[in-house]
Amino acid sequence: MKFIHYLEKITGISIYPLASFCIFGLFFLAMLIWVFAADKKTIREISRIPLDEPFQ
Amino acid sequence: MQIERFYYDNKIVKWFGYVTMLWGIVGMMAGLYVAIQFYAPGAAMNFAPTTFGRMRPVHTNAVIFAFVGNSIFTGVYYSLQRLCKTRMFSDRLSWIHFWGWQLIIVAAAITLMMGYTTGKEYAELEWPIDIAIAAIWIVFGINLFGTIIKRRENHLYVAIWFYIATWVTVAMLHIVNSFEIPVSLMKSYSWYAGVQDALVQWWYGHNAVAFFLTTPILGLMYYFLPKAANRPVYSYRLSIIHFWALIFIYIWAGPHHLLYTALPDWAQSLGVVFSIMLIAPSWGGMLNGLFTLRGAWDKVREDPVLKFFVVAVTCYGMATFEGPMLSLKSVNAISHFTDWTIAHVHIGGLGWNGFMAFGMLYWLVPKMWGTSIYSKKMANNHFWLGTIGVVIYAVPLYWAGFTQAQMWKTFTAEGQLKFQFLETVTHILPMYVTRSIGGSLYLVGAIIMVVNLAKTIAKGNFIANEAAEAPAREVPDSALREYWHRWIEKRPMTLMVFSLVVVAIGGVLEMIPTFLIKSNVPTIANVKPYTPLELHGRDIYVREGCYTCHSQMIRPFRDEVARYGEYSKAGEFIYDHPFQWGSKRTGPDLAREGGKYPDSWHYNHMLDPRIMSPGSIMPNYPWLLDNKLDTASTPAKIRAMQTLGVPYPNGYDKIANTDLCNQAAAIKKSLKKDKIETTADVEIIAVIAYLQRLGKDIKMAPQQDDAIK
Numbered sequence: 007m008k009f010i011h012y013l014e015k016i017t018g019i020s021i022y023p024l025a026s027f028c029i030f031g032l033f034f035l036a037m038l039i040w041v042f043a044a045d046k047k048t049i050r051e052i053s054r055i056p057l058d059e060p061f062q
Numbered sequence: 063m064q065i066e067r068f069y070y071d072n073k074i075v076k077w078f079g080y081v082t083m084l085w086g087i088v089g090m091m092a093g094l095y096v097a098i099q100f101y102a103p104g105a106a107m108n109f110a111p112t113t114f115g116r117m118r119p120v121h122t123n124a125v126i127f128a129f130v131g132n133s134i135f136t137g138v139y140y141s142l143q144r145l146c147k148t149r150m151f152s153d154r155l156s157w158i159h160f161w162g163w164q165l166i167i168v169a170a171a172i173t174l175m176m177g178y179t180t181g182k183e184y185a186e187l188e189w190p191i192d193i194a195i196a197a198i199w200i201v202f203g204i205n206l207f208g209t210i211i212k213r214r215e216n217h218l219y220v221a222i223w224f225y226i227a228t229w230v231t232v233a234m235l236h237i238v239n240s241f242e243i244p245v246s247l248m249k250s251y252s253w254y255a256g257v258q259d260a261l262v263q264w265w266y267g268h269n270a271v272a273f274f275l276t277t278p279i280l281g282l283m284y285y286f287l288p289k290a291a292n293r294p295v296y297s298y299r300l301s302i303i304h305f306w307a308l309i310f311i312y313i314w315a316g317p318h319h320l321l322y323t324a325l326p327d328w329a330q331s332l333g334v335v336f337s338i339m340l341i342a343p344s345w346g347g348m349l350n351g352l353f354t355l356r357g358a359w360d361k362v363r364e365d366p367v368l369k370f371f372v373v374a375v376t377c378y379g380m381a382t383f384e385g386p387m388l389s390l391k392s393v394n395a396i397s398h399f400t401d402w403t404i405a406h407v408h409i410g411g412l413g414w415n416g417f418m419a420f421g422m423l424y425w426l427v428p429k430m431w432g433t434s435i436y437s438k439k440m441a442n443n444h445f446w447l448g449t450i451g452v453v454i455y456a457v458p459l460y461w462a463g464f465t466q467a468q469m470w471k472t473f474t475a476e477g478q479l480k481f482q483f484l485e486t487v488t489h490i491l492p493m494y495v496t497r498s499i500g501g502s503l504y505l506v507g508a509i510i511m512v513v514n515l516a517k518t519i520a521k522g523n524f525i526a527n528e529a530a531e532a533p534a535r536e537v538p539d540s541a542l543r544e545y546w547h548r549w550i551e552k553r554p555m556t557l558m559v560f561s562l563v564v565v566a567i568g569g570v571l572e573m574i575p576t577f578l579i580k581s582n583v584p585t586i587a588n589v590k591p592y593t594p595l596e597l598h599g600r601d602i603y604v605r606e607g608c609y610t611c612h613s614q615m616i617r618p619f620r621d622e623v624a625r626y627g628e629y630s631k632a633g634e635f636i637y638d639h640p641f642q643w644g645s646k647r648t649g650p651d652l653a654r655e656g657g658k659y660p661d662s663w664h665y666n667h668m669l670d671p672r673i674m675s676p677g678s679i680m681p682n683y684p685w686l687l688d689n690k691l692d693t694a695s696t697p698a699k700i701r702a703m704q705t706l707g708v709p710y711p712n713g714y715d716k717i718a719n720t721d722l723c724n725q726a727a728a729i730k731k732s733l734k735k736d737k738i739e740t741t742a743d744v745e746i747i748a749v750i751a752y753l754q755r756l757g758k759d760i761k762m763a764p765q766q767d768d769a770i771k
Contacts, residue, residue: 022571023571026567026571029567030310030567033306033564034306034307037302037303037306038303041299041302041303042299044299049298049299050294051217052217052219052298053288053294053295053298054294055145055215055217055219056141056144056145056219056221056284056285056288056289056294057288057289057292057293057294
């Protein structure tokens with residue numbers, strides 16, 4: 007495959023995986039906090055959406 | 063709050079359901095056919111379209127894209143309407159999707175049997191069909207997102223996020239993996255080569271498993287299991303967590319298909335680590351499904367639908383534990399290239415995908431025809447036949463895989479390899495026979511299902527348009543306590559974009575480095591492009607699907623180096639568009655086949671492998687000896703390769719056929735010395751040239767000239 011801009015060396019490349027793991031980590035931390043802080047009633051309502059119940 | 067009346071479209075669901083059953087039977091029969099060829103190679107009937115190399119992709123494409131694919135659409139079209147409390151966005155798009163997909167399937171079956179293939183596993187279909195797939199996928203996407211946007215239910219139930227992630231990721235995978243340069247109407251070369259192609263291919267391949275065979279089915283599980291059990295899912299919070307974890311982690315696992323190969327070590331390690339981490343979200347899904355039935359196991363005893371779902375989810379759990387175990391390098395050293403991989407695949411395919419489809423159909427058909435199942439007894443019989451079939455399929459293959467791997471690695475006390483390759487194959491033939499019995503049981507069960515459902519349909523009345531009513535969607539009050547996931551649930555397009563970003567991260571980080579680093583793939587000075595004749599031979603190798611039985615990747619193990627020669631280096635494959643490392647050794651590895659045998663050996667071996675290898679299970683390839691080589695296509699092939707960066711000299715396409723004829727004449731002469739008379743213009747000459755080139759470059763002394771050899 008031909009690309010135009012080649013990296014000449016790979017030293018210091020670790021900033022990219024580091025950045026991605028930070029994004030991943032922060033995202034998941036935030037998600038976990040919100041999931042466990044969620045309102046019980048809302049959770050119950052949403053989990054019952056597929057079941058045959060008259061509309062609320 | 064105004065109540066609106068509308069109708070769900072059941073007709074599209076019905077038709078997707080019909081073709082699910084049709085292609086399921088067809089795909090399983092194709093599977094049985096290729097399974098029989100392992101111990102009865104004559105079943106190919108000396109006919110090119112029915113050889114294993116061509117029929118194997120027919121089987122895989124039929125069961126994955128035709129059977130499971132249509133089962134996904136059946137379930138999505140049914141559940142999405144009811145979860146959104148609205149009819150599908152566009153009936154017309156529904157039908158374009160339906161007919162488009164079925165036409166693609168038919169085109170796939172025909173073209174694959176005719177030998178039109180890219181030579182890339184699970185992406186064998188040539189470029190015109192790739193374009194059609196993209197078009198129909200977009201049609202499906204418009205219908206999917208249009209329905210979600212016009213929904214009356216505010217919240218996006220978890221099944222819908224799985225559908226969104228599926229749609230987004232499959233689009234990304236298909237487009238990236240299908241970068242290929244057309245040479246003619248039904249022939250193309252992969253844009254990627256060698257190691258890069260391997261990485262892209264298995265990034266795609268593993269995520270086809272993840273996002274075509276797992277996430278949409280998890281979505282279906284989250285809808286149909288609660289429906290069938292009439293209870294809500296065990297933990298909605300768990301479903302949120304495992305959804306995001308699954309789609310992030312799964313993408314990185316692709317390199318576990320390439321352990322101990324010439325793929326760079328850092329990529330292999332990433333694949334291993336993320337595959338192990340994947341156990342958590344996968345089992346989150348399994349446990350969520352099984353725990354939904356806590357306290358309701360008496361229902362499972364009575365209801366065939368729930369029986370199928372329970373075994374399906376359990377097989378999902380088994381396969382998603384086995385998969386990470388197979389991703390450990392030490393385990394993979396034994397399992398790779400053996401039948402253990404096939405056993406693993408079929409636990410997932412038969413157990414998870416098949417049984418989820420069956421359970422869903424058993425639930426849907428009585429519902430949509432307003433009746434009860436014709437025979438609960440037949441359904442139970444199907445359940446048992448299928449379950450036992452899965453076991454009798456997998457266990458012999460575990461045995462075969464272990465046995466073959468151990469036999470490959472056995473040395474005598476004097477330090478020689480104890481077993482010839484062929485011995486390791488003939489030793490496990492009884493396992494292949496048993497496996498096909500297991501598969502037959504599974505198929506018989508599926509046929510019983512079709513009969514049962516046909517009789518159910520006959521005694522019912524189809525409800526083409528199911529009446530429903532729901533209030534119009536209320537504008538959400540954003541001032542209240544809304545947690546962020548409800549925020550994103552209300553924004554399906556944002557959810558789509560976020561999912562795309564999440565799944566793209568893994569691919570970008572694993573693949574971009576290999577493209578951008580000049581010295582990433584160490585170039586080996588002696589490795590030169592294929593000659594025109596060898597290129598033709600390689601294309602024939604791809605056409606006949608030789609990679610489905612023969613690998614071209616010698617791993618750095620003592621037994622492999624002893625049996626096949628120097629282990630394979632990344633730099634040897636830089637001109638391989640596509641790579642052909644293979645996934646299975648039903649036949650020996652060919653990476654250093656060049657120069658091992660005289661030309662006449664290969665001639666006779668293709669005519670009838672049993673002439674040179676008594677007891678071989680390889681099919682005959684007599685047409686190679688008679689088919690004329692298509693030298694008219696040489697210039698186009700050379701030019702295509704030049705575009706891809708292969709360093710043929712400028713203008714070489716015009717004189718390539720001269721070199722081709724010279725090399726062919728030399729081979730004809732060497733065959734004549736061994737008393738074989740043939741013209742120089744037949745395909746076997748090209749195949750011999752290719753096979754005799756394999757792995758030879760690194761053995762040569764450094765060259766001074768720059769001419770193509």
